[in-house]
Amino acid sequence: MQNVALIDYGSGNLRSAEKALVKAADGQSEVVVTCDPETVANADRIVLPGVGAFSACMTALSERPGLIEAMTQAVRTKGQPFLGICVGMQLLASRGLEFGETRGLDWIGGDVRRVEPTDAAAKIPHMGWNTLVSPHGPDLIAGIGDAPMYFTHSFAFYPDDERDVAAWVDHGGRFPAAVAKGNVAGVQFHPEKSQSAGLAFLARFLEWRP
Template structure:
């Protein structure tokens, strides 16, 4: 079994790579690699799309600068039904569109739009640090993760849901902030599971065992 973390020049993947490799060893989930090669994505059994930075830059990097990689991602996830996990901006790219700097199309996998966080109450943006998860509905990737467990967030924008049923967890930061989304064979986390200690490692392990 092969899990591929897609490298499209949108973030340092070292910590994510180490966390996924660790949990793959623990649950006997095969090999984990970081790759920018479309042929690796094409043969992957699971695909992970990380992302750090601004939505338009990450969108352009994936869909324009790495067009062959984008095509391989669509083939793997939409056509072949491979389990997919988006992390941080990788999750945001699952949305219909984003509004950071300019309206920018996303992958269109989740019925939501990426908008600025407006927490009020004197809270600062970006939303940075630890926050408690609130589980909205059960899902295999959340097995063993309960409301009140901590996750590590770093972001100024979040996904405002068009279909609330596709949000499976959130956190409270003056307002409800989407934390985890899911639809079919695709899930996404706004927080960084590789930096979220026990809860994050459990989510990674769940994803590596998930058979949607």
Template structure:
């Protein structure tokens, strides 16, 4: 039976591109895969893997997700209780934090301790938002991770963001990029992963990442 991938539609994600990227990666995945864009909590609860995209301001995305009846409960049950592999993308990754500080303080899911704060590059000539291609640098924790460690340093990924995840625990940071200092690029713990970059727009590295996510076993 094909594995079921739920891409959550809560009105705050680049769903078409994410779904297409997953479908492309699924062509080379070890297991047959069906990608389903859905706003139904019951689909999320039944999914084998879950993807949460996000584009826009932290507070808007947090409010939009919580406004879908039953969705946060379905997510919590599937990810934290049933240990289904989870991937947050861009603001979907930021929502894993305890809180985001964009236009005020807003509560996140609190699955990975930390906060999302404004980018402050040491080089004031660097523009905000950080937009474009940056090399991905795996940390020691990332190299030890079964998914991230299977990828190679030196890949480039596409970023568009003005805020970044400051994790409370260094071992939850699996990769960084350099933008006037280390910026969190991948976070993770247990069955939970998040990317600040857009894997669906990151060509070779992004496709390898999505394929690895589809094949990831805990």
């Protein structure tokens, strides 16, 4: 049975994410909530959630001794599948521009900056259900189709290379809703809050062979 490390660094909707992953796994994967570097380094899959400001989340992640190094070993060296959710996706960026400039993991080059709709009627935060535009790339993302997903955020990750964008969302103008590069993927929406479509997405992640 494969083991899935759900990273606990004090910033994320952990309980909901754990329940959703366990349900999606249907007994075929063991989900472990952990910040233990050895457990993370030896995990078969890694999920990084995140809620709040980029700088606070990156600081919290960095303050867990050995955690980023363990994630890097598992994902970048061993090639284990990785999924970032909401701010967990944003932390993949080179830097975040929220409350100043904060360095990110830099696993996918780009910046996290405030969403600025061209339509004044589009409110920020972008909160509620929305449908992805042109989901493509790996089956993990392409399989979402036209199912609406739940969003709640004010900032978005804009990769330097648009080929790393696996789906867009439109809220008074389009911005990235999902990224994918090799064995690394991230989604701006919350699959754990997206009901059956979110569970189906997580089930695909648990079977994803990048």
